[in-house]
Amino acid sequence: MIRFYNGRVLRFGGGMRMTEDEVWTDGGRIAHVGPKPETLPVFEREIDLKGDLLLPGFKDAHTHTAMTFLRSFADDMPLQDWLYQQVFPHEAKLTPDMVYTFARLGIMEYLSSGITASFDMYVKNDAYAAANIDSGFRTVICSGLNNFDKDPGDIEREYLKFDALHELVSYRLGIHAEYTTSPERMRYMAELAHQYHEPCFTHLCETKAEVEGCVERYGMTPPQLLDSIGFFDYGGGGFHCVWMSEEDIRLFAEKKLWAVTNPCSNLKLASGVAPLDRLAAAGVPLAIGTDGAASNNALDFFREMYLASVLQKVKYEDAAAGGADRVLEMACVGGARAMGLSDCDDIAPGKCADLVVLNLRRPNMQPLHNIPRNVVYAGSKENVRLTMVAGRVLYENGEFFIGEEPEKIYERANQERKRCFR
Amino acid sequence: MIRFYNGRVLRFGGGMRMTEDEVWTDGGRIAHVGPKPETLPVFEREIDLKGDLLLPGFKDAHTHTAMTFLRSFADDMPLQDWLYQQVFPHEAKLTPDMVYTFARLGIMEYLSSGITASFDMYVKNDAYAAANIDSGFRTVICSGLNNFDKDPGDIEREYLKFDALHELVSYRLGIHAEYTTSPERMRYMAELAHQYHEPCFTHLCETKAEVEGCVERYGMTPPQLLDSIGFFDYGGGGFHCVWMSEEDIRLFAEKKLWAVTNPCSNLKLASGVAPLDRLAAAGVPLAIGTDGAASNNALDFFREMYLASVLQKVKYEDAAAGGADRVLEMACVGGARAMGLSDCDDIAPGKCADLVVLNLRRPNMQPLHNIPRNVVYAGSKENVRLTMVAGRVLYENGEFFIGEEPEKIYERANQERKRCFR
Numbered sequence: 001m002i003r004f005y006n007g008r009v010l011r012f013g014g015g016m017r018m019t020e021d022e023v024w025t026d027g028g029r030i031a032h033v034g035p036k037p038e039t040l041p042v043f044e045r046e047i048d049l050k051g052d053l054l055l056p057g058f059k060d061a062h063t064h065t066a067m068t069f070l071r072s073f074a075d076d077m078p079l080q081d082w083l084y085q086q087v088f089p090h091e092a093k094l095t096p097d098m099v100y101t102f103a104r105l106g107i108m109e110y111l112s113s114g115i116t117a118s119f120d121m122y123v124k125n126d127a128y129a130a131a132n133i134d135s136g137f138r139t140v141i142c143s144g145l146n147n148f149d150k151d152p153g154d155i156e157r158e159y160l161k162f163d164a165l166h167e168l169v170s171y172r173l174g175i176h177a178e179y180t181t182s183p184e185r186m187r188y189m190a191e192l193a194h195q196y197h198e199p200c201f202t203h204l205c206e207t208k209a210e211v212e213g214c215v216e217r218y219g220m221t222p223p224q225l226l227d228s229i230g231f232f233d234y235g236g237g238g239f240h241c242v243w244m245s246e247e248d249i250r251l252f253a254e255k256k257l258w259a260v261t262n263p264c265s266n267l268k269l270a271s272g273v274a275p276l277d278r279l280a281a282a283g284v285p286l287a288i289g290t291d292g293a294a295s296n297n298a299l300d301f302f303r304e305m306y307l308a309s310v311l312q313k314v315k316y317e318d319a320a321a322g323g324a325d326r327v328l329e330m331a332c333v334g335g336a337r338a339m340g341l342s343d344c345d346d347i348a349p350g351k352c353a354d355l356v357v358l359n360l361r362r363p364n365m366q367p368l369h370n371i372p373r374n375v376v377y378a379g380s381k382e383n384v385r386l387t388m389v390a391g392r393v394l395y396e397n398g399e400f401f402i403g404e405e406p407e408k409i410y411e412r413a414n415q416e417r418k419r420c421f422r
Numbered sequence: 423m424i425r426f427y428n429g430r431v432l433r434f435g436g437g438m439r440m441t442e443d444e445v446w447t448d449g450g451r452i453a454h455v456g457p458k459p460e461t462l463p464v465f466e467r468e469i470d471l472k473g474d475l476l477l478p479g480f481k482d483a484h485t486h487t488a489m490t491f492l493r494s495f496a497d498d499m500p501l502q503d504w505l506y507q508q509v510f511p512h513e514a515k516l517t518p519d520m521v522y523t524f525a526r527l528g529i530m531e532y533l534s535s536g537i538t539a540s541f542d543m544y545v546k547n548d549a550y551a552a553a554n555i556d557s558g559f560r561t562v563i564c565s566g567l568n569n570f571d572k573d574p575g576d577i578e579r580e581y582l583k584f585d586a587l588h589e590l591v592s593y594r595l596g597i598h599a600e601y602t603t604s605p606e607r608m609r610y611m612a613e614l615a616h617q618y619h620e621p622c623f624t625h626l627c628e629t630k631a632e633v634e635g636c637v638e639r640y641g642m643t644p645p646q647l648l649d650s651i652g653f654f655d656y657g658g659g660g661f662h663c664v665w666m667s668e669e670d671i672r673l674f675a676e677k678k679l680w681a682v683t684n685p686c687s688n689l690k691l692a693s694g695v696a697p698l699d700r701l702a703a704a705g706v707p708l709a710i711g712t713d714g715a716a717s718n719n720a721l722d723f724f725r726e727m728y729l730a731s732v733l734q735k736v737k738y739e740d741a742a743a744g745g746a747d748r749v750l751e752m753a754c755v756g757g758a759r760a761m762g763l764s765d766c767d768d769i770a771p772g773k774c775a776d777l778v779v780l781n782l783r784r785p786n787m788q789p790l791h792n793i794p795r796n797v798v799y800a801g802s803k804e805n806v807r808l809t810m811v812a813g814r815v816l817y818e819n820g821e822f823f824i825g826e827e828p829e830k831i832y833e834r835a836n837q838e839r840k841r842c843f844r
Contacts, residue, residue, distance in 0.1 A: 413789045414790060
C-alpha cells in the first residue's frame with residue numbers, strides 16, 4: 001500500500017470539495033480515504049504531500065497520441081489542406097515501430113501534464129496498445145473507421161480483441177468523420193453499436209465547411225445524419241463540437257451524448273470556439289481533449305483547461321462565462337465518464353488509483369486564495385509533482401518510470417523522423 | 423566568466439537563426455559568441471548545454487508585478503466591475519511591505535517562465551524597486567499617473583530618482599489610462615515627455631467601452647486624443663491595443679509606437695483579441711506582456727506566446743495567420759526595444775547577459791522538426807532550465823537564487839493575504 005498524507009484532496013462525489021483526508025492505494029485501487037486512524041498499517045511507501053494537492057488525474061478525452069511524429073512539421077495551414085496534403089500522406093508511411101515510439105513519446109507528455117488516461121483514435125492499434133501497456137498507461141482506443149480502411153470487419157475483430165487484452169486497455173466504437181466515411185460504413189458502425197449495445201463516437205462539427213458539406217450531401221447536419229441511422233442509440237458523442245446548431249444541441253442533451261472540446265486544436269487550425277456555455281446550459285455532458293500534437297502542438301492539459309474557460313468569456317463577451325470549477329470537473333470527471341472509465345472519476349475507496357499531485361509550493365500557485373482557480377487559471381506542467389496510473393507512480397519530480405529511458409525514446413523518435421521525412 | 427557550450431543559440435541580428443556557437447558572459451555582459459577557440463580561458467563556471475537552446479530572455483512588456491496579491495481572488499467579472507469594485511478598493515490597502523513581498527513572488531514566476539525583464543506599472547515604487555534589486559531582476563518602471571495620485575509632480579521626482587538608482591532599474595513615463603486621468607494630468611504628462619524627450623505609454627484601446635467612452639467625452643479615440651496633446655511626440659506606445667481603428671493603426675505605424683499585446687488578460691476579462699496581424703502588416707512594432715496576475719492569472723510567457731499566435735488564426739479565420747517566428751521575435755527582441763532596453767535584445771558580444779536555457783530533452787520538445795515552433799506552439803515552464811539576468815543565474819533546475827528562500831516568500835504572502843482580506 002502507498003500512503004498520501006499531509007496534503008489537500010480534491011474530491012468530486014457530492015459536489016467538488018477539498019478535504020485534508022489521507023489517501024491510501026492498494027494495488028491499482030484506492031483503499032482508504034479519510035482521517036488518519038489511530039494505528040497505521042505497514043506501507044510500501046509513504047508520500048508526504050507537504051500541503052500539496054492530490055486530485056483524480058486529468059482524462060484526455062480526444063487525442064491521436066502517436067501524432068507527436070508530426071509536431072511542428074506542418075503548421076499554419078487550414079484543416080482540409082493540413083489533413084489531405086500533410087497528415088494523410090505522411091500517415092501512410094507510418095510503421096508499427098513508429099507508432100510504438102511516438103505513442104511512448106506522447107504518453108510521456110501526458111504524464112508530465114497530469115493526464116492519467118487517453119481516449120485515442122489512430123492507426124496500428126497493436127503497436128499503440130503495446131506502447132501503453134509497456135508504459136503502464138491507461139488508454140481507451142476508439143475505432144476511427146473511414147474509407148481508407150480495407151475491411152470494416154477489422155473493427156469488430158479489434159473491438160473483441162482489445163477489450164479483452166489488458167486491464168489498462170479498452171475499446172470504444174467510432175468512425176473518423178462523416179466526410180471521410182461512406183454511408184455504407186456509417187451504417188455498418190451503427191449496426192455494430194446495436195449488436196453490442198455500445199456507444200459510438202466521431203469527429204463532429206469541427207469546422208463550418210464540414211457541416212456545410214454534410215448538409216449539401218445529405219440535407220442534414222452531421223449529428224442529425226448519424227442519429228437518423230441509429231449511430232447514437234446506445235450513447236456516445238462527438239469530438240470538437242464547434243459548429244453545433246440549436247437542434248444538434250437539443251439532440252446531444254436528450255441522448256446525453258458527450259461533447260468533447262479541443263480548444264487548442266480549434267484555435268490552431270482556425271476552426272473556431274466551441275459553445276461550451278450553451279452546451280452546458282442545455283445539459284450536454286462535457287469533457288476535454290488535447291487532439292493530436294500535429295494540430296495543437298502540445299499535449300498539455302493546463303493549456304486546454306485554461307482555454308476551455310477563458311475562450312468562453314470572449315465568445316460570449318462576458319467575463320463571467322466559462323467558470324473554472326466546471327472546467328476542473330470536465331477534466332477529472334467528465335472525461336472519465338465519456339470514455340467509459342467510470343471507476344476513474346473520483347478519489348473514493350474502490351476507485352482506480354489514477355492520481356496526480358500538484359505542487360502548490362511554486363510561485364504560480366501562490367497565494368492560496370482559491371486553489372481550484374489557481375489550477376485552472378495559473379497552473380502549468382511545472383506543478384505536476386507526481387502522476388500515478390493504476391497505483392503505479394509513472395512520473396515524479398520530472399522523472400519518468402515507464403520502463404525505458406527518455407533519451408532512448410527521443411533518439412528513436414528523431415531517427416524515425418529522419419527516415420520518414422527525408 | 424561563464425561558458426555555455428555544446429548547445430544551440432537562437433540569434434536575431436540579421437534575421438532569426440540558430441547557430442551552434444559558444445557563448446561566454448563576463449560580469450553582466452556577453453563577452454564572446456562564436457566557435458570554440460583553440461585555447462580556452464579560465465572560467466568561473468562551464469555549463470554544458472547538452473544540445474539545449476540558449477536564447478535571449480523573454481521581455482514582459484506590460485505587467486503589474488505585485489498584483490500577484492489578487493491572483494484567483496476576483497475572477498469571472500467584466501473589466502470595469504473588476505477594476506472599480508475589486509482591484510481599486512483592495513489596492514488602497516497595499517503597504518510597501520506587501521508590494522515588496524508580492525513583487526518578489528511575481529519575479530519568481532517570471533524567472534520560472536524565462537522572463538528576464540519586466541515593464542511594470544504599479545504603486546509603491548520604492549518597495550517595488552527594492553524587490554527587483556534584492557532579487558537581481560531587471561525592471562523598467564512605467565509611471566501610471568491617474569486621478570487618484572496626490573501630486574503629479576511625484577512623477578518627475580520618481581523619473582529622476584529611479585533612472586539613477588541602480589543598473590537593474592530604469593523608468594519610463596506614462597499615464598494609467600485616458601478614462602482614469604483628467605485632461606490636465608494627461609497634458610502634464612505630455613509636457614514632461616517634451617521636457618525630457620521621453621517616450622510615453624498608457625493602457626489604450628483595451629475594451630470597446632473604453633474607446634466609446636473616450637469618443638463620447640472628447641470626440642476622439644484614445645490614440646488620437648493623446649496624439650493631439652503631443653503625448654506621443656517622443657515615441658512610446660499602448661498596452662493592450664485590442665480596439666484600434668484603421669486611423670489609430672496608421673498613427674501607431676507612422677510614429678513607430680509600440681503595441682504591447684496581452685492575450686491572456688484580454689481573454690480572461692472578455693476584452694477581445696488584438697488585431698496583431700493587421701498591426702504587423704501596417705508596420706506597427708509589437709511586443710508581448712502578461713498584464714498582472716489578477717487578470718491572467720499567471721505570469722507565464724509560454725501561454726502568452728502561444729495565444730499571440732493562435733488567436734490570430736481564429737480572429738482572421740486563417741490558420742496561416744499569427745506565425746510563430748514573429749511571436750518569438752516579439753517576445754525576445756520587440757519587448758526589449760519597447761522598454762528601452764536596447765542592449766537586451768540579442769545574443770551578441772557586448773549585449774546584456776540576460777539569457778535563458780530551454781531544455782529540449784523533454785517530451786513536448788520532441789521530435790526536433792522545428793525548434794522555434796516547438797517553443798511557441800508546445801513550450802511550457804517545464805522547459806526552463808536556467809534563467810540568467812545581468813550575468814547572474816537566478817533560476818536553475820527549478821531552484822531560485824534570489825537571496826531569499828521561496829518558502830519564506832510564500833509564508834509572508836499568505837500572511838499578508840489574510841491580513842488584507844479578513
